[in-house]
Amino acid sequence: MVASFWCRRTGTATFVTPHHGPRSRRLRISHTQRLGQHTTALRLQLCRQNQRRIFRAQIKAATDLLPREKVLKSLESAQVADDVAARLVELASRAVKNFQVVTTDFFLRPNEFFGTKRVLSSLAFVGMTGSGGYATAERQLAAFFPKEFALTVEQEQQVAVSNCDSQLRVLEFSGNFLFDRASHSDFLGAVLGSAGLRRERLGDIIVLGDRGAQLIALQNDIQTIQESVVTVRSTPVQIRVLDSLAELEVRPPRSKTMTSVEASLRLDAVASAGFGMSRSKMAEIISAGDVSINWVPSKSAAKSVAEGDTITLRGRGRLEVVAIATTAKGRYRIEMKRFT
Known part of the structure; x- marks a missing residue:
């Protein structure tokens, strides 16, 4: 007992x-x-x-879950269009109010995606992740979630896959482009012109040389594109939907690590060292608006670069600032990785 x-x-x-x-x-x-x-x-x-x-x-x-005016002003400085910024703030607010993941039905450009993520990271209630179909995609869907979920990096990736990638499909354009090469702009123009879609409805385009191209698009637009696009340039094309995103033929980016010692962290100094051109030439390119820091165009050659920044040069690839250290003589030893 x-x-x-x-x-x-x-x-x-x-x-x-x-x-x-x-x-x-x-x-x-x-x-x-x-x-x-x-x-x-x-x-x-x-x-x-x-x-x-x-x-x-x-x-x-809380009287204001998201400080709307403050967020909109920050997004404007990241060169996010006013209408896009307003839609993003609305979706983020909905995610918090309804305690659920809310996904965009349009693709964001790099400056829009990373600018929004940077702005929202300082807020207490909402988090953001996203995906464009593959790891290095430029144009991505965004997914907002309440920070109450307390997601790890791995869990955020799962949210992106289940909520963003599930909306995406890959269209493959096949044709004989051996004697009439089609560029990225040719495929984009054919889809926008024939299907009547806005650019925000389309993801990345991967050109496959003389064989054609692959396009990442939203599932709801697949039928419209298939029925509308008949030719690209003067070449007839056949369009089929691939079974999965794993069939994307993405070329892994080539990278090169380098180190340079500079007297300052000015944009023209760091970018000229990373891309291998004279400082005066780089200053001209910056003034023309062809250089971006963290996907935000910068026309100031004197703008300072920080550790972790990504410098993009139109048509030449991107440069990541991996680490910055100070030498005994007060100069800056900059470790960079260039992707082409």
Whole structure:
């Protein structure tokens, strides 16, 4: 016979038997430990539920979940169009209010995607991830989620795959372009002109040389594109939908790591060293608006570059600033990785 004593103050129970000896002691310890573990699990569950209630109460009490004007102003500085910025803020607010993942039905350009993600990262309630069909895609769908989810990097990637990639399909344009080469612009123009779609409805285009190209598009637009596009330039094309995103023929970017010592962190100094051209020539290119920092065009050659920045030169690839260290003489040793 086993008797139990419950302590309401500590939330534990002790089991005793009328007999004494090693067996009864083991029984008492075993029952106490099991009940203690169960009680701990219940307390953790109640704690999580309480945290969720507090989070929801904070949201309901907040007069402005997203500081709309502040966010819109920040997005404007990242050169995100006003109409796009307004739509993104609305979707982010909906994700927080409804406690769910909300995905865009249009693709974002690099400056729009990374600019928005950078702005939202400082907010307490909403997070952002996204995908464009493959790891290095330029144009991506965005997915907003409540920060209550407390997602890890791996979990954010799962959210992107399940909510963004599930909307994407790959169209392959096949034709004989051996004697009439078609460029990225040719395929883009054929789709936009024939199907009547806006650029934001289309993802990246991967040109396959004289064989044709692959286009990432939204599932809802697949039929329209297939029925509308007949030729690209003067070449007839056949369009088929690939079974999965894994069939994309993406060429891995070539990279080269380099180190340069510069007197300053000016954009013209760092970019000229990374892309291998004179500083005066780079200053001219910057003034023409062909250089971007973190996908935001910059016409100031004197703008400072920081560790982690990505410098993009139109038609020449991109440059990542990996690390910056100061030498004994007060100069800057800059480690860079160039992608072409």
